[in-house]
Amino acid sequence: MYVARSPRIAARMLGEEMLVMSGHDSTLFTLNPTATILWQAADGSTPLNEIVEQRICSEFEVKPEDAMRDAEELAEDLAKHGILLIAEQPISTQPISKLAAATQEPVEAKR
Amino acid sequence: MSALLREMGERALRLGVPFSAQLDLTYRCNEQCVHCYLDHDDHGEMTTAEIKNLLKEMAEAGVFILTFSGGEIFLRKDFFEILEYARSLTFCIKLKTNAVLIREAQAARLRELEVQSVQISIYSHRPEVHDAITKVKGSLRRSITAIRFLKSQGLKVIMANVLMKENMQDYHGVRALAEELGAEYTLDPTITPMMDGNRSTVELNAGESALRELFRDEFFVGNAEEFCAPPPPVETESLSSLPCSAGHTACYVSPYGEFYPCVQFPLSCGNVRQQRFIDIWRNSEQLKEVRSIRLKDLSGCSQCAHGTTCTRCPGLAFMEGNMRGPSTADCEKSFARTGIPSVNLLAKKEKSSPSRLVQIQLVPAITGNRLSGMATVATAVGL
Numbered sequence: 067m068y069v070a071r072s073p074r075i076a077a078r079m080l081g082e083e084m085l086v087m088s089g090h091d092s093t094l095f096t097l098n099p100t101a102t103i104l105w106q107a108a109d110g111s112t113p114l115n116e117i118v119e120q121r122i123c124s125e126f127e128v129k130p131e132d133a134m135r136d137a138e139e140l141a142e143d144l145a146k147h148g149i150l151l152i153a154e155q156p157i158s159t160q161p162i163s164k165l166a167a168a169t170q171e172p173v174e175a176k177r
Numbered sequence: 178m179s180a181l182l183r184e185m186g187e188r189a190l191r192l193g194v195p196f197s198a199q200l201d202l203t204y205r206c207n208e209q210c211v212h213c214y215l216d217h218d219d220h221g222e223m224t225t226a227e228i229k230n231l232l233k234e235m236a237e238a239g240v241f242i243l244t245f246s247g248g249e250i251f252l253r254k255d256f257f258e259i260l261e262y263a264r265s266l267t268f269c270i271k272l273k274t275n276a277v278l279i280r281e282a283q284a285a286r287l288r289e290l291e292v293q294s295v296q297i298s299i300y301s302h303r304p305e306v307h308d309a310i311t312k313v314k315g316s317l318r319r320s321i322t323a324i325r326f327l328k329s330q331g332l333k334v335i336m337a338n339v340l341m342k343e344n345m346q347d348y349h350g351v352r353a354l355a356e357e358l359g360a361e362y363t364l365d366p367t368i369t370p371m372m373d374g375n376r377s378t379v380e381l382n383a384g385e386s387a388l389r390e391l392f393r394d395e396f397f398v399g400n401a402e403e404f405c406a407p408p409p410p411v412e413t414e415s416l417s418s419l420p421c422s423a424g425h426t427a428c429y430v431s432p433y434g435e436f437y438p439c440v441q442f443p444l445s446c447g448n449v450r451q452q453r454f455i456d457i458w459r460n461s462e463q464l465k466e467v468r469s470i471r472l473k474d475l476s477g478c479s480q481c482a483h484g485t486t487c488t489r490c491p492g493l494a495f496m497e498g499n500m501r502g503p504s505t506a507d508c509e510k511s512f513a514r515t516g517i518p519s520v521n522l523l524a525k526k527e528k529s530s531p532s533r534l535v536q537i538q539l540v541p542a543i544t545g546n547r548l549s550g551m552a553t554v555a556t557a558v559g560l
Contacts, residue, residue, distance in 0.1 A: 074291045076269035078241040081192055085185055085241060087269050089291030092333070094181050 069117070069141050070110030070157040075149045077105075090148045100126065101140055108150060110157035114141060189239070189426045190419075195458050196426040197242035198235055199440055202228070202259065203432050204248040208275050208311040210298075212341055212381045214371045215248065222432040225255045227450065229262050231430065234454035236266040242293075246273035246440070248432065257286060264290050272296065273337075276323035277316055284326035294333040297324060297360075300343075302350035310343055324358050334360040340391070341368050341381040349396070366391060367506055370496050372443045382506065388513035405514050408486040415485040416473035423491060424467035428458065438467050442492030444500065467491070470501060477503050481520040483511040 071077075074089035084097040084105055097105050100122065107117040114137055122133045144150035151157050189196035203222055204215045223231070235243065243263060250256055251274060263270055272287070276297045279287075287295065297320055301307040307317035327334050336355040338348055348364055355362035366383055370376040383391075391397065398404040419425055424438030424446075434450040436457045437443055446464050447457035458464065470491070473479050476499070478489060488511075493504035503521035512518050518526070 075267065076241065076291075076293070077267045078236070078239060080185055080188055080194060080196075080239065080241070087293070089293075092293055094179060094185075096181065096185070 067114040067138065067141070068110060068112070068153050068156050069104070069108040069114050070151045070159050071105065071108050072149050072151055073159050086149050088147055088149050093147060095144075095147065095149065104137055104140060105144075105150070108141075110151070110159055114138065114152075185241075186422070186426055190422075192239075193459070194239035194426065195235075195428050196239065197244070197422075198240045198427065199244040199246055199429045200228075200231070200235075201246050201248060201430070201432050201440070202250050202253050202256065205252050206247060206249045206275075207252060207277055208249070208313050208316055210300075210311050211343070212310070212339065212368045212378050214369050214378060216371070216373060217248065220433060222253075223434055223450070225258060227434070228259055231434075231449050231454060232259075232263050232266055232268070234449070236268065238455040238458060241269055242271065243268040244271040244273060249278070250274050251278035251283070257290075260287075260290055260292070269293050273298075275311070275316065275320055276327070277313070277319045279323035279326060281326050284323070284330045284332065287327065288330035288332055292332065294335055295327055296335040296337050296363075299336045299338055299351055299354070301347040302354040303347060306344050306347055310341075321354075321358070324360055328359045334358070336360045336362050338362065338364040339368070340364055340366040340383055340387075342383055342387075343381070345383045345387045345391075348391070352396075364397070366510070367490075367493075369441055369493060369506075374496065376496075379506075385509060385513045388510060392510075392514045405516075407515055407517055408483050408511075411482070411484045416479060417471050418485065420470060420472065420475075420489065420491045424464050430454075436461070438464065439492050441490060442467075442495055442500075444492075444495055467500065475501050475503070477520040477524065482517060483508075483515070483519050487511050487519070 072089070076087040076089065078085050079102070082099045082102070084102040086095045086097060086105070087093070088095070103121050103125070104117060107121050115134060118133045118137045119130065122128065122137065123130050126133070141150055141152050145152045151159065186196055203219070204217055205219055206213070206215070206217050209217070245260070245263075250272060253259070260270065270290070270292050271294045272292055273296045276295070299307065299317070299320060300310045301317070304317045308314050324334050324336070336351065336358075338351045340348060351364075352362045366388055368378055368381045370379055392405055393401045395401045423442050427439060429437045429440045429442070430449055431437070434448045436446045436449055436454075438446065444463050444467070446461035449457065472484060475489075478484055478487065481487070487507055489507045490504045491500055493506055494500055494502050497503070497505060503519065505521060505525070508519035508521045512522055
């Protein structure tokens with residue numbers, strides 16, 4: 067599974083947490099430090115299991131299978147709110163400046 | 178404001194982060210509103226590159242909510258380039274505009290760029306009143322057309338109804354128009370002095386009897402008896418409270434790079450053309466002074482019965498001559514709301530009275546029910 071931050075959100079770090087606002091409906095979310103690490107690493111080209119292994123398991127005392135399960139749940143939850151894109155293939159999100167020219171929606175979640 | 182957003186604002190205050198900022202992109206305007214506080218001539222606006230650099234600095238400093246305003250923002254030919262860049266830095270963007278230049282294409286572009294809200298100034302539902310205030314014939318029709326385009330794109334539109342003598346009787350009509358168009362509605366009965374200190378615009382304020390009527394209009398304030406009730410006794414701990422977010426979690430930058438605590442608080446704290454945004458935010462002596470002020474430090478206000486319920490604007494107080502002094506416009510609102518004169522109004526009356534035969538004294542300790550809904554209601558009427 068690949069994950070990418072949606073280009074349609076507003077986001078900012080505030081202390082140790084990430085504040086994210088959905089562009090779709092202006093719903094506001096805060097991500098705790100662990101979720102923030104996943105969020106920041108969601109570049110569309112790094113597989114989720116690699117993010118979990120390199121960024122989560124290396125910093126927190128957690129079993130890899132537990133961390134992976136939590137990460138998948140989190141990713142799916144964030145995707146439901148439109149603030150994260152998930153797919154089986156690498157995701158190429160368009161920069162915001164290119165969105166105007168695009169006639170199609172950015173890569174849809176494919177789970 | 179959502180509870181989470183309020184909580185984030187409180188966290189930003191603890192962390193010393195400029196959570197929200199307003200950036201005026203230009204003071205030029207295609208309307209010439211009678212009450213406007215700006216000089217519309219271009220005295221050297223920041224270039225596209227300068228603005229992009231500032232936006233990068235603002236993002237690094239932690240600004241999350243960024244309001245683009247003016248002047249009329251769509252007069253800048255690079256407006257969408259600036260907006261695109263701001264969105265690439267993941268700001269939550271709010272716009273303030275008269276919308277006269279917004280057509281279908283611009284509305285669609287704003288939707289694509291996920292602008293959070295577009296606030297549009299509407300003075301009346303009647304063209305002859307609105308257009309007389311903007312001094313542009315056809316401006317109401319064009320603004321309404323733009324609102325329809327924006328709503329058709331699913332954007333959040335807020336109709337901002339600034340009230341003054343000229344349009345005080347029309348707010349029900351504007352509110353009904355907002356409802357018809359699917360827009361949110363906010364009203365503000367305060368006309369401020371010009372930024373250069375010229376106070377001629379203040380004469381346009383609606384006056385006490387009009388405010389009194391507005392504050393008793395249950396359509397806007399909810400329970401008028403509660404809204405207009407005497408203020409509760411001032412609690413000692415409240416005297417340590419902050420006046421408002423200006424300079425604490427919010428700030429303003431002019432088209433020329435001047436950094437102020439707020440658009441209504443023209444105390445220059447530095448210029449982003451000469452210093453980094455974060456350096457001004459952290460080190461400006463002026464901002465440090467603003468941040469040091471508590472209710473207990475305010476002359477008159479700290480002894481006033483309205484102390485903790487007054488909507489006192491520190492910027493308006495500054496423009497009156499003392500950032501630790503009262504804001505008379507807010508004293509007048511408190512008086513119109515409750516019928517109880519503020520310490521400041523009493524002092525003014527005493528000074529101007531030719532005869533001292535009749536002495537008016539402040540009610541020393543007002544007792545009454547705490548207005549739990551006051552903040553919400555005050556926001557609803559744009560106070």
